[in-house]
Amino acid sequence: MKALLVARVVVPAVLTAVAGAVAVGSLVLGAEAPVVGLAAAFALVAGGVTVAAGVHRLAPAEPDVETREQKGPRLRRRQLLLGAGAGTAAAVAVAVAFPASRRVSDATDRLRTTHWFDGARVVDADGELVRADEVADGELLTVYPEHAVGSVDSQAVLVREGEDRFSPDAERMDWTPAGIAVYSKLCTHMACPLGLYQQQSGTLLCPCHQAVFDLLDSGRALQGPARRALPQLPIRIDDDGYLIARGDFSDAVGTGFWGRP
């Protein structure tokens, strides 16, 4: 019995004291935070073991017993509570719905449009104008409208491939001048920015949930959880060789939402 007491209570108690002393000592001496923290953590664990073992050791042989009142169901109170809960929920719903409904139409309009418009000049992430002949074949570039560099919903990817590699939809035949196509950079699944371009297949992969888009075929969704094609930006090349947008994207960018079409 005595040996057990020593093993289970006295040893952890001594360890607690030592670790506690180390924690305080290292704190006073200005040791690194993890050292102080580890010593304190050790003291807490050993202290917990000491108390738990002590309680166990000293606990009465017979457990404590308490009688439990037997109460039947009290339906009237329950119904009253449920009624009050439903009333409160309805009041909260109404209070939220009114201001929310006024914001929905504004917010939806903002989701539908980006900062691109007919005549917006295409710039890179540093705000430099992009010249068509400066983009190398197989290059993927993140671009913005000149007046909204860094804008979340206007960010786009520019890719240049040989003109014969593109097979765009009929109405988009002139959207890829000089083999340059520009698409929204936001995945149509969860609006993650797309990143990993595979030049061989002309496909772009979303790092978040692995949707794959075909940049050579009007941004069509090929694999994974996205259904809609990447919205494409109609572009032209001006007389000085710079890229210019001919309007906003072909569709709302990013995740779908109520009121998108």
Place this chain on the structure above:
Amino acid sequence: MSRLAAVADTLPTDRLPTHLLKKVFPGHWSFLLGELAMFSFLVLVATGVYLAWFYDASMEVVPYEGSYEPLVGVEVTRAYHSVLDITFDRPAGAMIRQTHHWAALVFVASIVLHAARVFFTGAFRRPRRLNWTIGMTLLGLALAAGFFGLALPHDLLGGTGARIGHAFAVSIPVIGPGAADVVFGGEFAGDGMMHRFWLFHVILLPLAIGLLLAAHLSLVFLQTHTQYPGGNRREDNVVGAAAWPGYALKAGAAFSLVVGVLLALGAVVEIGPIWLYGPFDAAAATVPAQPDWYLGWVEGALRIVPAIDVVVFGREVPSPFFVGVAFPALVFAVLYAWPFAEARVTGDHDPHHLLDRPREHPVRTALGVAGLAALTVLLLAGSHDLQALLLRVPVDSLTWFYRWVVLLVPPIAGVVTWSICRSLVRAEELTP
């Protein structure tokens, strides 16, 4: 008089109402899981106060000036800057921040385990149905607090998480765009976003969790704790340790252990290295990108649920709504409704204080295991890009693999559980 009582008598406890001191709490290891959740919450509050002391919820962009060399001069938001400062330039900041993060993981894990214990032992039955719904609300609030907490440092991973949350909000029919506007303070990554998140994570959600936790514990106290059958334990008594001294000392010991372990983890085991993820950049995402474990089941569902955008009345309901809003809502609806549905199906409306043995309720146990299996498969699917890399197989193959597994494994797990329960009971009937 026992020796423990003799020790306790040296304290002036006679000034407290004796019925409180004599309140009896049954002892079983599985009853500690709820305590573990409560203690982690206390650690979260304590470390959270320290973090809130120095955190700056501003999205103003400034060049980083601090002692983490690789990022000096990089344009970052003040929010990210302040978390780097906490980590590298505040006393014990890194340890406190990591303890907070570890405590959050343990907090949600212990709530889930505690809820599973309550579920499989039938502790949710009358008169504890109200407390079950409070507990489920606490779980939901804990998940929400975790989501906003991950986003607060405004690093690339947290920012990507916020982006996913925004896509979910926007996808809700009718109110989605407006609701997203309210929660995210305007368009995504607008200037007010971090301030809103700070309000949710630091004030509203902890306050709600604290109040509901108080209600949860009060109900446990007033309704008395359940106990396992056997010995002299009956419906009309509670057998265990009195609140003072036995239970209080044991709980104190457990608290000390929990704080010690979480502090040790925070001191030594790196978690959430936002300086490696880098500052949030609207045009980039981290690779690989996984949320903390308790949001992983939604992440997994996002990866394997095929594109199912639906058009209703000419309006679009995109797939993120089904995966990220409707599916979690369905899971919680089932959990909330379970005690009431089970009472209706079994016709058992009596109050119960003795717990069930899971094997004696094979259908409930089987359905619970099937549900947990489905969520576990989804959690695994949440990192399938990493697994594809590790196994050198195409990601798309693993997507299809998990689509099948999530359909096949839960029913199999349920049937196997059911037959194990039945044979365990039969074996007991055979042994005299």
